[in-house]
Amino acid sequence: MKTIAEIKLLDHGYLRFIESWGSDERIIEAARMSTDKGFQGWDTDMRLLSYLYDHKHSTPFEMAGIVVEVKAPLFIFSEWQRHRTQSYNEMSARYIPIPDEHYLPTIERIMEGANTSTTNKQAQGVTGTQMTWSKAVDAQNAMLGAYYTTQRAYAGLLALGVTKELARLPITVARYSKMRASANLRNRLAFMTLRSDPSAQWEIRQYSDAIGQLVKELFPRTWSKFAEGQTK
Amino acid sequence: MKTIAEIKLLDHGYLRFIESWGSDERIIEAARMSTDKGFQGWDTDMRLLSYLYDHKHSTPFEMAGIVVEVKAPLFIFSEWQRHRTQSYNEMSARYIPIPDEHYLPTIERIMEGANTSTTNKQAQGVTGTQMTWSKAVDAQNAMLGAYYTTQRAYAGLLALGVTKELARLPITVARYSKMRASANLRNRLAFMTLRSDPSAQWEIRQYSDAIGQLVKELFPRTWSKFAEGQTK
Amino acid sequence: MKTIAEIKLLDHGYLRFIESWGSDERIIEAARMSTDKGFQGWDTDMRLLSYLYDHKHSTPFEMAGIVVEVKAPLFIFSEWQRHRTQSYNEMSARYIPIPDEHYLPTIERIMEGANTSTTNKQAQGVTGTQMTWSKAVDAQNAMLGAYYTTQRAYAGLLALGVTKELARLPITVARYSKMRASANLRNRLAFMTLRSDPSAQWEIRQYSDAIGQLVKELFPRTWSKFAEGQTK
Amino acid sequence: MKTIAEIKLLDHGYLRFIESWGSDERIIEAARMSTDKGFQGWDTDMRLLSYLYDHKHSTPFEMAGIVVEVKAPLFIFSEWQRHRTQSYNEMSARYIPIPDEHYLPTIERIMEGANTSTTNKQAQGVTGTQMTWSKAVDAQNAMLGAYYTTQRAYAGLLALGVTKELARLPITVARYSKMRASANLRNRLAFMTLRSDPSAQWEIRQYSDAIGQLVKELFPRTWSKFAEGQTK
Numbered sequence: 001m002k003t004i005a006e007i008k009l010l011d012h013g014y015l016r017f018i019e020s021w022g023s024d025e026r027i028i029e030a031a032r033m034s035t036d037k038g039f040q041g042w043d044t045d046m047r048l049l050s051y052l053y054d055h056k057h058s059t060p061f062e063m064a065g066i067v068v069e070v071k072a073p074l075f076i077f078s079e080w081q082r083h084r085t086q087s088y089n090e091m092s093a094r095y096i097p098i099p100d101e102h103y104l105p106t107i108e109r110i111m112e113g114a115n116t117s118t119t120n121k122q123a124q125g126v127t128g129t130q131m132t133w134s135k136a137v138d139a140q141n142a143m144l145g146a147y148y149t150t151q152r153a154y155a156g157l158l159a160l161g162v163t164k165e166l167a168r169l170p171i172t173v174a175r176y177s178k179m180r181a182s183a184n185l186r187n188r189l190a191f192m193t194l195r196s197d198p199s200a201q202w203e204i205r206q207y208s209d210a211i212g213q214l215v216k217e218l219f220p221r222t223w224s225k226f227a228e229g230q231t232k
Numbered sequence: 233m234k235t236i237a238e239i240k241l242l243d244h245g246y247l248r249f250i251e252s253w254g255s256d257e258r259i260i261e262a263a264r265m266s267t268d269k270g271f272q273g274w275d276t277d278m279r280l281l282s283y284l285y286d287h288k289h290s291t292p293f294e295m296a297g298i299v300v301e302v303k304a305p306l307f308i309f310s311e312w313q314r315h316r317t318q319s320y321n322e323m324s325a326r327y328i329p330i331p332d333e334h335y336l337p338t339i340e341r342i343m344e345g346a347n348t349s350t351t352n353k354q355a356q357g358v359t360g361t362q363m364t365w366s367k368a369v370d371a372q373n374a375m376l377g378a379y380y381t382t383q384r385a386y387a388g389l390l391a392l393g394v395t396k397e398l399a400r401l402p403i404t405v406a407r408y409s410k411m412r413a414s415a416n417l418r419n420r421l422a423f424m425t426l427r428s429d430p431s432a433q434w435e436i437r438q439y440s441d442a443i444g445q446l447v448k449e450l451f452p453r454t455w456s457k458f459a460e461g462q463t464k
Numbered sequence: 465m466k467t468i469a470e471i472k473l474l475d476h477g478y479l480r481f482i483e484s485w486g487s488d489e490r491i492i493e494a495a496r497m498s499t500d501k502g503f504q505g506w507d508t509d510m511r512l513l514s515y516l517y518d519h520k521h522s523t524p525f526e527m528a529g530i531v532v533e534v535k536a537p538l539f540i541f542s543e544w545q546r547h548r549t550q551s552y553n554e555m556s557a558r559y560i561p562i563p564d565e566h567y568l569p570t571i572e573r574i575m576e577g578a579n580t581s582t583t584n585k586q587a588q589g590v591t592g593t594q595m596t597w598s599k600a601v602d603a604q605n606a607m608l609g610a611y612y613t614t615q616r617a618y619a620g621l622l623a624l625g626v627t628k629e630l631a632r633l634p635i636t637v638a639r640y641s642k643m644r645a646s647a648n649l650r651n652r653l654a655f656m657t658l659r660s661d662p663s664a665q666w667e668i669r670q671y672s673d674a675i676g677q678l679v680k681e682l683f684p685r686t687w688s689k690f691a692e693g694q695t696k
Numbered sequence: 697m698k699t700i701a702e703i704k705l706l707d708h709g710y711l712r713f714i715e716s717w718g719s720d721e722r723i724i725e726a727a728r729m730s731t732d733k734g735f736q737g738w739d740t741d742m743r744l745l746s747y748l749y750d751h752k753h754s755t756p757f758e759m760a761g762i763v764v765e766v767k768a769p770l771f772i773f774s775e776w777q778r779h780r781t782q783s784y785n786e787m788s789a790r791y792i793p794i795p796d797e798h799y800l801p802t803i804e805r806i807m808e809g810a811n812t813s814t815t816n817k818q819a820q821g822v823t824g825t826q827m828t829w830s831k832a833v834d835a836q837n838a839m840l841g842a843y844y845t846t847q848r849a850y851a852g853l854l855a856l857g858v859t860k861e862l863a864r865l866p867i868t869v870a871r872y873s874k875m876r877a878s879a880n881l882r883n884r885l886a887f888m889t890l891r892s893d894p895s896a897q898w899e900i901r902q903y904s905d906a907i908g909q910l911v912k913e914l915f916p917r918t919w920s921k922f923a924e925g926q927t928k
Contacts, residue, residue, distance in 0.1 A: 021717035021763065022878075030785040030876040033765075035792045059546075062783035063878050067717065067759065069729075075400065077310075082523075084316040087758035087880065089726040094433065096731045105398055113395040131393050139394045146385040146402035153378040161363050162371045163345040165433050166337055168307065170378035174401035180726040182718075182759050182880070184783065201326065201397050253485035253531065254646075262553040262644040265533075267560045291778075294551035295531065295646050299485065301497075314755075319526035319648065321497040328499045412494040414486075414527050416551065416646070539864065541774075548780040558897065569862055577859040595857050603858045610849040610866035617842040625827050626835045627809040629897050630801055632771065633870035634842035665790065665861050 004217055007210040010203060012101045012176050013071045015210040022064025022185065024049065024221040031060040046221060053225040058186050061222065065184040066214055073103040075173040076204050079195070085187045090179040093168035097158055101176040102147040109202065110136040146172060188215060189226060196230070236449055239442040242435060244333045244408050245303045247442040254296025254417065256281065256453040263292040278453060285457040290418050293454065297416040298446055305335040307405040308436050311427070317419045322411040325400035329390055333408040334379040341434065342368040378404060420447060421458060428462070468681060471674040474667060476565045476640050477535045479674040486528025486649065488513065488685040495524040510685060517689040522650050525686065529648040530678055537567040539637040540668050543659070549651045554643040557632035561622055565640040566611040573666065574600040610636060652679060653690060660694070700913055703906040706899060708797045708872050709767045711906040718760025718881065720745065720917040727756040742917060749921040754882050757918065761880040762910055769799040771869040772900050775891070781883045786875040789864035793854055797872040798843040805898065806832040842868060884911060885922060892926070 006016045028045045029038055031052055039045060052060055072080075077090065091098060105113075114131035150170040157167035183191070188211055194200060195208035216223040238248045260277045261270055263284055271277060284292055304312075313320065323330060337345075346363035382402040389399035415423070420443055426432060427440035448455040470480045492509045493502055495516055503509060516524055536544075541554065555562060569577075578595035614634040621631035647655070652675055658664060659672035680687040702712045724741045725734055727748055735741060748756055768776075777784065787794060801809075810827035846866040853863035879887070884907055890896060891904035912919040 018722075019717055021715055021761070026714075026763075033785040033874060033876050034788040036787050036794075036874065059783060059785055063763065063785075063876065065717070067722075073401075074310075074405070078306075081310075081313060087755060089729040089755055089759075091732050092730040098732075103401065105401075110394060110398060113398055114393050135392050139389055139392050139398075142385045142388050142392075143401055146382050149381040150378050150402075150404060153374045156374050157371055160367050160371050160374075161346050162342060166342060166345055166371075169305075169335065169337075169375055169404060169406035170382075171405050172382065172401060173306070173403050173405065178729060178732065180729050180759065184878070250490075251485055253483055253529070258482075258531075265553040265642060265644050266556040268555050268562075268642065291551060291553055295553075295644065297485070299490075299527065319523060321494040321523055321527075323500050324498045330500075410497060410500065412497050412527065414648070537865075538774075538869070542770075542777075545774075545777060567865065569865075574858060574862060577862055578857050599856050603853055603856050603862075606849045606852050606856075607865055610846050613845040614842050614866075614868065617838045620838050621835055624831050624835050624838075625810050626806060630806060630809055630835075633769075633799065633801075633839055633868060634846075635869050636846060636866050637770070637869065638865035 004213060007213065009072070009206050009210060010103055012103070013073070013207075014069075015207060015214075016069040016071075017214055018067040018069055018180070020064070020066045020214075020218050022219075024064075024219050026063050027052070027060045027185075027219075027222065030063040031057070042221070049221055050225060053222070061186040061189060062184045064219060064222075065182060066188060066211070066218065067180065067182040068211070068214070069178065069180050070207065071176055071178045072207060073174050073203070074171075074177055076207060077177060077179065078173070079201070079204055080181075080191075080207070083183070083187055083191050086181055086183040086191075088179045088181040091177045093171060094165040097154075097164060098168070098171070098175065098177060100151045100155075102143075102172065102174040103176065103203070104140060104143055104147075104174075105203075107133060107136045107140065110139050113202065143174070147174065185215070185219060185222065189222075192226065193229075236445060239445065241304070241438045241442060242335055244335070245305070245439075246301075247439060247446075248301040248303075249446055250299040250301055250412070252296070252298045252446075252450050254451075256296075256451050258295050259284070259292045259417075259451075259454065262295040263289070274453070281453055282457060285454070293418040293421060294416045296451060296454075297414060298420060298443070298450065299412065299414040300443070300446070301410065301412050302439065303408055303410045304439060305406050305435070306403075306409055308439060309409060309411065310405070311433070311436055312413075312423075312439070315415070315419055315423050318413055318415040318423075320411045320413040323409045325403060326397045329386075329396060330400070330403070330407065330409060332383045332387075334375075334404065334406040335408065335435070336372060336375055336379075336406075337435075339365060339368045339372065342371050345434065375406070379406065417447070417451060417454065421454075424458065425461075468677060471677060473536070473670045473674060474567055476567070477537070477671075478533075479671060479678075480533040480535075481678055482531040482533055482644070484528070484530045484678075484682050486683075488528075488683050490527050491516070491524045491649075491683075491686065494527040495521070506685070513685055514689060517686070525650040525653060526648045528683060528686075529646060530652060530675070530682065531644065531646040532675070532678070533642065533644050534671065535640055535642045536671060537638050537667070538635075538641055540671060541641060541643065542637070543665070543668055544645075544655075544671070547647070547651055547655050550645055550647040550655075552643045552645040555641045557635060558629040561618075561628060562632070562635070562639065562641060564615045564619075566607075566636065566638040567640065567667070568604060568607055568611075568638075569667075571597060571600045571604065574603050577666065607638070611638065649679070649683060649686065653686075656690065657693075700909060703909065705768070705902045705906060706799055708799070709769070709903075710765075711903060711910075712765040712767075713910055714763040714765055714876070716760070716762045716910075716914050718915075720760075720915050722759050723748070723756045723881075723915075723918065726759040727753070738917070745917055746921060749918070757882040757885060758880045760915060760918075761878060762884060762907070762914065763876065763878040764907070764910070765874065765876050766903065767872055767874045768903060769870050769899070770867075770873055772903060773873060773875065774869070775897070775900055776877075776887075776903070779879070779883055779887050782877055782879040782887075784875045784877040787873045789867060790861045793850075793860060794864070794867070794871065794873060796847045796851075798839075798868065798870040799872065799899070800836060800839055800843075800870075801899075803829060803832045803836065806835050809898065839870070843870065881911070881915060881918065885918075888922065889925075 006014050025039045111131045153170040192208050195204050238246050257271045343363045382404050385402040424440050427436050470478050489503045575595045617634040656672050659668050702710050721735045807827045846868050849866040888904050891900050
C-alpha cells in the first residue's frame with residue numbers, strides 16, 4: 001500500500017519509510033470506545049474525525065504511528081529530539097568514526113535566507129547591505145573550509161590514537177548523522193505544526209514536509225484536517 | 233539549607249543550583265498515601281524508603297525534584313537530552329551568536345582515555361602504540377586549530393550577512409551552550425545510574441556526579457540508597 | 465506567601481496545598497535561556513509571557529509546578545489520571561479498608577443537571593418530563609440506598625475473611641479516595657483547560673477551579689493569561 | 697501471522713488483538729543505528745538482544761508495540777492506567793449507560809485468596825478462622841446482592857431522568873468496562889514485570905499473562921529474555 005520508500009532531502013539526507021501502524025479508521029474506532037460503537041463508515045465518521053481534530057481530542061490520534069529512518073545534519077536532530085514522546089536511536093560518534101558528510105546550503109538558500117529573514121536583523125546590521133551572489137559564494141567557501149579543516153582534525157585525532165569519544169570534538173553541527181525514530185500520529189502532527197510552519201528553519205521544514213507526505217498517503221483524512229489548518 | 237550554589241566543571245562549564253522541591257519525607261508521605269498514613273519518623277520509615285528503592289517502586293520519587301542551570305559542550309547536551317521526562321530550555325544559535333568557548337580536554341585526560349579505554353580498539357589499532365605526552369599535545373593542538381578555524385568561519389559568515397541559523401553550521405560539538413533543566417528525582421536517579429557509571433564518557437560523568445552532590449545534600453536518605461547501589 | 469492551605473470541595477472532599485516550585489519569573493528566565501538573558505522586569509517581560517502563552521511555547525511553563533493532596537470520589541480520579549504527565553500516589557483498597565464516605569449530589573445539583581443538560585437526551589427521553597424536587601429526592605434516596613447496601617456488603621466480606629483486594633468489589637465509584645499529585649504548570653493549565661470547561665462534569669470542575677485558585681495565587685501573571693482565554 | 701485473535705478472561709472479559717508493529721529484528725536494527733549497521737542474523741544478534749535486555753538499554757524496545765482491546769472490571773483499569781506511556785480510550789458511563797455485567801470471583805478464587813494471602817492479615821484476624829466453602833458461598837451472595845442493588849439503583853436513576861454522569865454514581869468497581877490501548881514493547885514489558893508478578897492481584901495477572909501470550913507469539917526472542925527473568 002505504501003508507495004513512498006524514501007524521500008531525498010538536502011544534499012545528502014533522506015527520510016526513509018520503515019513502517020506504520022493504525023489508520024484513519026482505527027482512530028475512529030478508538031474514539032468510539034467511549035460509546036461502545038465501532039467505525040460507521042466515512043459518510044458519518046468524517047464529522048467525528050473533524051470534531052476530534054478541531055476540539056483537540058488528541059488521544060485517539062495516538063492509536064496510529066509511523067517509524068522512519070532519517071539522515072540529517074546534527075543541528076536538525078537537536079531540534080527534532082525536543083519532541084519528547086518520540087522514540088529514537090541515533091548513530092553515535094562515540095562508537096564509530098562518523099562519515100565525512102556535511103550539509104552545504106545552496107547559493108540560493110543563503111541569499112534568500114539573508115534577504116528575507118526577519119529574524120536576523122543583527123547580522124544584517126553588521127553589513128547594512130544586501131546578500132549578493134558573490135558574498136553567498138564566499139559564505140559557501142567559508143563553510144567548506146571549516147568542514148575540510150574539522151574533518152582533517154577529526155581524522156588526525158583518530159590516527160593519533162585519541163579515543164573516538166574525544167576525537168569527535170571538532171565535528172561540526174553540519175555533519176550528517178542518522179536515526180531510527182518511532183512516533184505516534186499525535187506526535188507527528190505536533191511536530192509538523194511547529195516544524196512545517198514558516199517560522200521554522202527551512203532545513204527542518206523539508207523533513208517535516210516529508211513526514212507530511214507520509215501522513216498524507218497513510219492517513220489521508222487526518223492529513224486533510226491538518227492541511228485545512230495550514231491554509232487558514 | 234542548600235549550601236552548594238554552583239559547581240565548576242571542565243574548563244568553562246558549571247552546574248548551578250536553581251531550586252528544588254520535595255524531600256525524603258515527602259517521598260514517604262506519598263508512598264504512605266496507599267494506606268492513608270503520613271510520615272512516621274525515620275526510625276521506621278528508612279525501611280520503607282529502602283523497600284521502595286530496592287523494589288523499584290519509583291513513583292514516590294517523582295514527588296521531589298531539582299532545577300539546575302547547566303553550561304556544557306553540545307556533545308554533552310545531546311546525551312543529556314535523551315532523558316525524555318526532563319524539561320529544558322537551551323540557548324540557541326538560531327537566536328544569538330553563541331560565545332567562542334570550547335571544551336579542550338587536558339593532556340592527562342587525552343592520555344588516560346586512550347591508554348585505558350576498552351572502547352577504542354580501532355583507533356589504537358591505527359597506531360599500535362601508546363598515547364604519549366607529545367602525541368596528546370599534538371591532539372590538543374589539532375583541537376585548538378579546529379576551534380580557531382570554525383570560530384573564524386562563524387564570525388565571518390555573520391559578518392557577511394548570513395542568517396544566524398545558517399552561520400552556525402561550522403560550530404563544533406565542543407562548543408559550550410547553556411540550559412535550564414527541571415527534572416523530578418526519579419529522572420535524576422535514572423540519569424545518574426547511566427551517566428555516573430564507569431562506562432559513561434568521563435565528561436558527562438562530571439556533570440552527573442555534580443547532580444549527585446545536590447542529591448546528597450537535598451535528599452540524603454535517597455542518596456544513601458543510590459550510593460549503596462553504586463558500591464555493589 | 466501561600467495563604468490557601470485547603471479548599472473544601474463537594475460534601476467530603478478537599479484540595480490541600482502541599483508545595484510549589486518555580487514562579488512567573490522562573491518561566492521567563494527559562495524562556496530567555498535561548499538568548500542567554502535573564503528576567504528583565506515585568507514592564508518588558510509581560511509581553512514575553514503573553515507571547516509564550518499565546519503561541520503555545522509551552523516548555524517554559526514546565527519550570528514551575530504544584531503538589532497537592534486531593535480527596536475526591538473515584539469517578540473523578542478516573543478522569544484526573546488521564547493526564548499522564550502527572551505523578552500521583554493513591555490510597556488503595558488492596559491495602560486498607562477504605563472509609564465509608566460517598567459523594568451525594570445535592571437536590572439542586574441533580575435538578576439542574578437534568579434540566580439543563582444537553583448531554584442526557586436519552587435519559588430525559590425515558591421520562592419525557594422535567595426533573596422535579598420530589599424526583600430528585602427519590603434520586604438521592606436511591607443513591608443512599610446503594611451506598612448503604614454496598615458498604616454493608618464490603619464490611620461483611622471483610623468480616624467473612626475475604627481478602628481486601630476482593631472484598632472491595634462492591635465499592636461504588638462514588639466512594640472517596642485520596643491521592644498526592646505533583647504536576648508541572650503546563651500539565652495544570654492543560655487540566656484546567658479541559659476540566660474547568662463548561663462541557664466538563666460539574667464535580668471535576670470544582671476541583672479544577674480549586675487548582676485555578678492556587679495557580680492564581682502562586683503564578684498570578686500566568687493565571688491572567690489563562691483567565692483571558694477563558695472569557696473569550 | 698498472528699493467530700491469537702481473542703483471549704477470554706475472567707467471567708466476562710477478554711483481551712483482543714488489534715494490531716502490532718515492529719519485530720525482534722526491528723529492535724536490533726534500531727540498536728545498530730549507533731554503529732550504522734543493520735540486522736546481522738540471529739546467530740550473532742541474539743547476543744546483542746540479550747545484552748540490550750540485560751543491561752536495560754530499553755529504547756530499542758520502543759520500536760515495536762501492540763494495540764489491544766480489553767474488556768475488564770473497573771478496578772483492573774485503575775491499575776492498568778497507572779502505566780503512563782500507554783495510550784488508551786475507554787468506554788464512559790458519562791456518554792452511555794454501561795452494561796449490567798460484573799465480575800464475580802469463583803468459590804475457589806475466594807477461598808484460595810483468603811487462605812494463602814499474606815497481605816490480608818487484618819481481615820483474617822477478624823474471624824481468626826479459615827475461609828470455608830460455605831463462607832465463600834456467602835461471599836459470592838454478598839457480591840451478587842450488591843451488584844443487583846446497584847444495577848437497580850442505576851437503572852432507576854436513569855429512568856427518573858437523572859443525567860448519565862450522575863446516575864453512574866452507584867456503579868461498582870466490579871463492573872466491566874472496555875478500552876482500546878496502544879503501547880510500545882518497553883511499556884508492555886514493564887507492565888508484565890509488575891503485573892505478572894506473584895505479588896500482583898490474581899485478576900490483573902490474567903490480563904498480563906494474556907499480553908505475555910501475544911508478546912511470545914509476536915516477539916519470540918524478546919519473550920524468551922523476559923521468560924528467563926521470570927524463572928530466576
